[in-house]
Amino acid sequence: MFDTQTHKDNAVESKATKIECRDCQVYYGDTHAIKDVNVDIEDKTVTAFIGPSGCGKSTFLRCLNRMNDTIDIARVMGSFKLDGEEIYDKRVDPVQLRAKVGMVFQKPNPFPKSIYDNVAYGPRIHGLARNKADLDEIVEKSLRRGAIWDEVKDRLDAPGTGLSGGQQQRLCIARAVATEPEVLLMDEPCSALDPIATAQVEELIDELRQRYSVVIVTHSMQQAARVSQKTAFFHLGNLVEFGETGQIFTNPEDPRTESYITGRIG
Amino acid sequence: MNAGLVLLVVVALAAIGFVIGRSRAISTAGGDARGLHSLPGYYGQTVFLFTAVPALLVMIGWLLFQPLYIDGQISDMISDTDIAEGSSRSLVMSDVRRVASGLNTALEKGIVSETQIASMTTDNTDVRAMLGSAGIALASAVEQNILTVAKEYRQIKGTLGLLMAGVVILIAAAGFLVSVKRIHPDYRARNVSERAIKALLIVASLVAILTTVGIIFSLVFETVRFFGLYPAKDFFFSLTWNPQFSGGSDLGIFPLLWGTLYVSFVALLFAVPIGLMVAIYLSEYASNRVRSIVKPMVEVLAGIPTIVYGLFALITVGPLLRDYFAQPLGLGTSSSSVLTAGLVMGIMLIPFVSSLSDDVINAVPQSMRDGSYGLGATQSETVKQVILPAALPGVVGAILLAASRAIGETMIVVMGAGAAAKLSLNPFEAMTTITVKIVSQLTGDTEFESPETLVAFALGLSLFVITLGLNVLALYIVRKYREQYE
Ligand SMILES: Nc1ncnc2c1ncn2[C@@H]1O[C@H](COP(=O)(O)OP(=O)(O)OP(=O)(O)O)[C@@H](O)[C@H]1O
Numbered sequence: 124m125f126d127t128q129t130h131k132d133n134a135v136e137s138k139a140t141k142i143e144c145r146d147c148q149v150y151y152g153d154t155h156a157i158k159d160v161n162v163d164i165e166d167k168t169v170t171a172f173i174g175p176s177g178c179g180k181s182t183f184l185r186c187l188n189r190m191n192d193t194i195d196i197a198r199v200m201g202s203f204k205l206d207g208e209e210i211y212d213k214r215v216d217p218v219q220l221r222a223k224v225g226m227v228f229q230k231p232n233p234f235p236k237s238i239y240d241n242v243a244y245g246p247r248i249h250g251l252a253r254n255k256a257d258l259d260e261i262v263e264k265s266l267r268r269g270a271i272w273d274e275v276k277d278r279l280d281a282p283g284t285g286l287s288g289g290q291q292q293r294l295c296i297a298r299a300v301a302t303e304p305e306v307l308l309m310d311e312p313c314s315a316l317d318p319i320a321t322a323q324v325e326e327l328i329d330e331l332r333q334r335y336s337v338v339i340v341t342h343s344m345q346q347a348a349r350v351s352q353k354t355a356f357f358h359l360g361n362l363v364e365f366g367e368t369g370q371i372f373t374n375p376e377d378p379r380t381e382s383y384i385t386g387r388i389g
Numbered sequence: 390m391n392a393g394l395v396l397l398v399v400v401a402l403a404a405i406g407f408v409i410g411r412s413r414a415i416s417t418a419g420g421d422a423r424g425l426h427s428l429p430g431y432y433g434q435t436v437f438l439f440t441a442v443p444a445l446l447v448m449i450g451w452l453l454f455q456p457l458y459i460d461g462q463i464s465d466m467i468s469d470t471d472i473a474e475g476s477s478r479s480l481v482m483s484d485v486r487r488v489a490s491g492l493n494t495a496l497e498k499g500i501v502s503e504t505q506i507a508s509m510t511t512d513n514t515d516v517r518a519m520l521g522s523a524g525i526a527l528a529s530a531v532e533q534n535i536l537t538v539a540k541e542y543r544q545i546k547g548t549l550g551l552l553m554a555g556v557v558i559l560i561a562a563a564g565f566l567v568s569v570k571r572i573h574p575d576y577r578a579r580n581v582s583e584r585a586i587k588a589l590l591i592v593a594s595l596v597a598i599l600t601t602v603g604i605i606f607s608l609v610f611e612t613v614r615f616f617g618l619y620p621a622k623d624f625f626f627s628l629t630w631n632p633q634f635s636g637g638s639d640l641g642i643f644p645l646l647w648g649t650l651y652v653s654f655v656a657l658l659f660a661v662p663i664g665l666m667v668a669i670y671l672s673e674y675a676s677n678r679v680r681s682i683v684k685p686m687v688e689v690l691a692g693i694p695t696i697v698y699g700l701f702a703l704i705t706v707g708p709l710l711r712d713y714f715a716q717p718l719g720l721g722t723s724s725s726s727v728l729t730a731g732l733v734m735g736i737m738l739i740p741f742v743s744s745l746s747d748d749v750i751n752a753v754p755q756s757m758r759d760g761s762y763g764l765g766a767t768q769s770e771t772v773k774q775v776i777l778p779a780a781l782p783g784v785v786g787a788i789l790l791a792a793s794r795a796i797g798e799t800m801i802v803v804m805g806a807g808a809a810a811k812l813s814l815n816p817f818e819a820m821t822t823i824t825v826k827i828v829s830q831l832t833g834d835t836e837f838e839s840p841e842t843l844v845a846f847a848l849g850l851s852l853f854v855i856t857l858g859l860n861v862l863a864l865y866i867v868r869k870y871r872e873q874y875e
């Protein structure tokens with residue numbers, strides 16, 4: 124069904140747990156959006172979240188860097204530990220947490236600033252650059268990693284909002300990697316990209332995996348199979364199945380998983 | 390037949406037209422509305438429009454020109470000998486109109502009959518007493534020739550009124566018939582009513598534009614007369630403002646302009662930072678509950694009449710500033726001062742800045758905030774670097790609105806800063822503004838045709854030009870620094 128040869132280098136080896144989630148529940152008002160989810164996100168690993176639309180992938184992703192705090196009606200319960208430390212603890216500063224756990228949103232949201240300032244935003248507020256030359260270098264490197272450098276190198280002063288949808292998406296990826304997060308959460312980062320740009324972003328994900336852990340939400344089974352080592356399948360707010368990507372795609376345990384990846388539900 | 394009745398008839402005809410048009414449309418389509426180009430209601434609407442609009446337009450035009458025509462006719466009948474010493478033709482004309490309408494009233498009340506009016510002369514009737522009993526008081530006895538003209542006036546008016554009713558109703562009926570005839574399943578009634586609505590909207594916007602143009606013209610007209618009496622050079626460049634009743638005044642705008650700008654500047658200095666901070670607190674930091682209490686409370690400030698602010702300036706702020714700041718610092722002994730007026734005006738302007746800014750800040754999409762928080766920015770960093778730049782055009786608009794209010798404010802200035810036109814940098818000194826002087830010049834005892842009164846129009850025009858300039862400036866700023874978000 125899927126070409127398992129391509130990810131034979133995604134060797135199965137156990138790594139340190141980066142984020143440990145236990146008994147997670149999320150409510151939007153009275154809607155129970157995430158039910159009893161237990162997941163371990165491993166370090167230096169790409170974890171893919173798949174599942175039909177509205178099943179709670181984005182919601183769960185937003186729990187991992189406390190972005191749900193910004194939604195008034197959202198309530199998050201359960202335990203989320205980053206490197207063994209509870210991230211919903213009162214002593215944890217969500218601002219610092221989000222610097223460590225970066226995010227690329229489902230809808231591209233460039234700031235109404237120049238392309239350069241968009242990418243330099245994170246490094247500037249966190250003081251990552253010693254001088255202008257340093258910052259220039261960070262910006263260029265990030266834009267290259269976001270696979271958009273060649274398209275924008277001549278118009279870094281143009282507004283980021285003037286780019287096409289797919290370019291904006293890559294700009295947001297570049298913006299997120301510029302702060303060098305330890306965990307990068309990517310919510311459908313390739314939904315508006317052509318195959319070439321998609322391949323470049325996947326390359327970036329692979330490169331990030333050498334040092335960080337990446338969580339990616341995707342609706343493309345092929346993409347999940349190509350880039351991830353672990354896959355989690357969500358359905359109606361439940362985590363149905365979580366395991367090695369190869370295992371999930373070739374030999375799913377749950378019938379719902381099987382029907383989803385073969386295209387019968389979702 | 391009076392105009393109101395004609396209007397009623399036309400509207401009734403149009404309403405009938407709507408019903409008939411609608412049912413005729415359905416019947417031409419063989420009872421099946423799906424066979425029509427448009428919904429049946431649209432056919433009714435076209436009949437309504439064709440019946441009412443042309444007829445009413447003619448009626449409006451007629452009503453506008455009828456008095457001009459009658460006056461022309463009547464005026465010719467008044468010979469120069471009828472005009473008494475010290476009187477004028479227009480006074481006699483108004484006498485004629487008064488007597489004519491008095492006769493109508495008397496007729497309605499049953500005091501006289503139509504035939505009595507026809508045979509009425511000043512010899513056989515005491516017209517003044519008769520009209521007095523009908524409730525129309527006249528200053529002097531009515532002369533025979535005035536009475537004759539008045540009777541003629543009544544007659545012409547009556548005939549023209551009937552004529553108008555006939556013509557208007559005829560036009561309405563014609564429109565009715567033509568538009569009912571036109572109904573056909575393929576007739577694009579929907580497009581016709583679309584165009585009619587567009588025309589309606591255009592007319593509405595024309596009203597606004599024409600009003601502005603009218604205001605400008607009346608100002609310009611009087612200003613030109615002023616400059617005929619007083620040299621423009623002195624008005625713009627003289628540094629003194631010193632109107633004299635006996636003539637020989639100094640009417641330099643400069644001290645007033647300075648006062649206006651100084652007071653407004655002080656007011657904005659208070660209102661803009663505080664208002665912006667209130668807006669940021671309300672939209673970014675306050676919980677929904679706090680917001681729902683604080684926002685209306687701040688907006689109450691905008692509803693307080695300016696005269697109340699003026700009282701506050703006069704009895705509280707003014708003496709306070711004088712006793713605790715001006716006198717100890719040796720800067721003045723007046724309780725009226727630029728600072729008093731500016732401060733109180735600033736308080737008044739806070740809700741203008743905060744409420745509008747709050748709205749535009751709220752309109753910045755949540756995804757912008759998410760993007761910034763997602764990169765590990767704090768709330769204040771997000772506000773400073775993402776939200777305010779994105780909301781800038783709206784914030785500039787809010788500040789501009791506040792500035793226009795400040796420049797046009799009168800009451801607070803009179804009571805807070807006084808009425809003395811002075812050129813000084815000291816904020817504890819009494820000064821005054823353009824608006825205050827417009828009021829005092831127009832309400833003074835001097836003759837209308839004197840430069841002392843007409844200067845009010847020149848001042849008004851200058852004020853208009855200043856606010857216009859401010860608007861243009863703001864537009865430029867907004868264009869230049871606008872940061873788009875989709
Ligand atoms: N801000 C919100 N307020 C209320 N309900 C919400 C909110 N965001 C999401 N939900 C609800 O939570 C559920 C999960 O939504 P979520 O956005 O996590 O889905 P998703 O799996 O990311 O879907 P998609 O693949 O379409 O992006 C949905 O039923 C949605 O209606």
Ligand SMILES: [Mg+2]
Nearest residue numbers: 180181229310
């Ligand atoms: Mg989603």
